[in-house]
Amino acid sequence: MPFQEEFLNLRGTKIQLLKGGSGDPLLYLHSAGGEVVWLPFFELLSQHFTVYLPAHPGFSQSEGLEKIDTMEDLVFHYTDLMDHLGLTRPCVAGLSLGGWLAAELATRYANRIRKLALINAVGLRVPGAPIADIFAATPEETRNLVFHDPQSDLAKMFVPDVPSPEVLENTLKAREATARVGWNPYLCNPKLRDRLYRVTVPTLIIWGESDRLVPSAHGRAYHEGIAGSQLVILEKCGHAPPFEKPEETAKVLVEFFRK
Numbered sequence: 001m002p003f004q005e006e007f008l009n010l011r012g013t014k015i016q017l018l019k020g021g022s023g024d025p026l027l028y029l030h031s032a033g034g035e036v037v038w039l040p041f042f043e044l045l046s047q048h049f050t051v052y053l054p055a056h057p058g059f060s061q062s063e064g065l066e067k068i069d070t071m072e073d074l075v076f077h078y079t080d081l082m083d084h085l086g087l088t089r090p091c092v093a094g095l096s097l098g099g100w101l102a103a104e105l106a107t108r109y110a111n112r113i114r115k116l117a118l119i120n121a122v123g124l125r126v127p128g129a130p131i132a133d134i135f136a137a138t139p140e141e142t143r144n145l146v147f148h149d150p151q152s153d154l155a156k157m158f159v160p161d162v163p164s165p166e167v168l169e170n171t172l173k174a175r176e177a178t179a180r181v182g183w184n185p186y187l188c189n190p191k192l193r194d195r196l197y198r199v200t201v202p203t204l205i206i207w208g209e210s211d212r213l214v215p216s217a218h219g220r221a222y223h224e225g226i227a228g229s230q231l232v233i234l235e236k237c238g239h240a241p242p243f244e245k246p247e248e249t250a251k252v253l254v255e256f257f258r259k
Contacts, residue, residue: 003038003046010077010084013064018053021046024114025090026257027082028053029098031240032134032182033158034174036060041242044250048258049091054081056101058177060170071181071189075104082112091257093117095242096214097178097187103222104189107198115257116203118222119249120211120239122187129217131187135175139163148210148238158243196225203229204256206249208237230256 003020018038026049030036036055045051057077058065068074078101082090092113094102099121106116122131132145143150143159163171182188203226207219216233223231232252234245241249 003042003051007061008081008084010064010081013057013067014062015057015064015081016055016061018042019051021048021050023049024257025050025052025087027087027090027092029078029092029094029101030056030059031096031098032174032178033096033240034059034170034177035095035242039242039246041246041250044246045253048254052085052087052090056098056177058180059174065177065180068177068180071101071104074101074181075108078105079109079112088112089114091115091117093119093253094121095119096122096239097182099123100182100187100189100192103192103196103199106201106203107192107195110198110200113201116199116201117206117253117256118203119206119241120208120214121205121218121222122182122214123189124193124218124221125185125188125190126193126215126217126221129215131215131218132213133186134213135179135183145213146239148208148236148244154244158240193221193225196222197227199226199229202256204252205229205231206234206241206252207231208234208239208241208244210237211239213239 006017008015055062057068092102099118100123139159139161143155147155205222237245
């Protein structure tokens with residue numbers, strides 16, 4: 001289905017938004033990779049939902065990073081954005097950094113979310129299962145951390161050894177924006193795990209079994225902390241199921257969100 005790109009004025013800040021499809025609203029919160037492009041994964045979801053894909057402040061073509069210092073700031077940003085878009089209790093899905101953001105949003109404003117999906121989400125401190133360092137990783141190391149098959153054409157397309165100037169600029173912007181909320185403590189809120197009981201909406205947790213960036217112990221911790229949640233493990237898949245397994249990931253999400 002066709003999608004459109006919009007630039008919103010949100011309280012004086014320019015925010016990039018991709019939107020496509022029809023049906024109930026689905027708000028997708030992207031990862032630290034900044035996947036604000038209309039991937040096949042979003043095309044699949046748009047056959048069942050109206051998909052909203054905004055760029056976080058400082059990512060891609062969104063502005064406003066100077067207003068963001070903590071994950072709490074991002075949560076407030078998204079409550080404002082949901083109000084601006086008129087999104088009343090949308091389904092919310094988040095990948096990695098976006099999953100952390102979605103979880104934080106749900107611990108505070110569960111009444112504003114219909115259903116929640118966390119995909120290989122960071123955000124928790126799990127003893128004995130540290131998250132790998134993405135800030136210092138080379139492209140080859142990044143592919144090894146993120147993809148089930150780091151030598152695949154898909155992995156090299158998303159993380160090239162020699163990125164174009166445009167890709168390099170977006171990568172550097174994404175790292176800066178990620179560091180604003182996830183540098184210290186590293187990609188987690190030490191208090192979040194004890195707050196997961198506050199997530200009272202139906203929740204699905206999706207995890208790639210080959211994730212070498214965020215160990216599967218984090219998925220189990222989310223599952224244990226959120227009452228009644230479901231945990232789905234995807235075989236031969238790494239940290240980015242929407243990239244590596246778009247059909248399977250979309251199918252699981254659609255079934256969960258629509259039932």
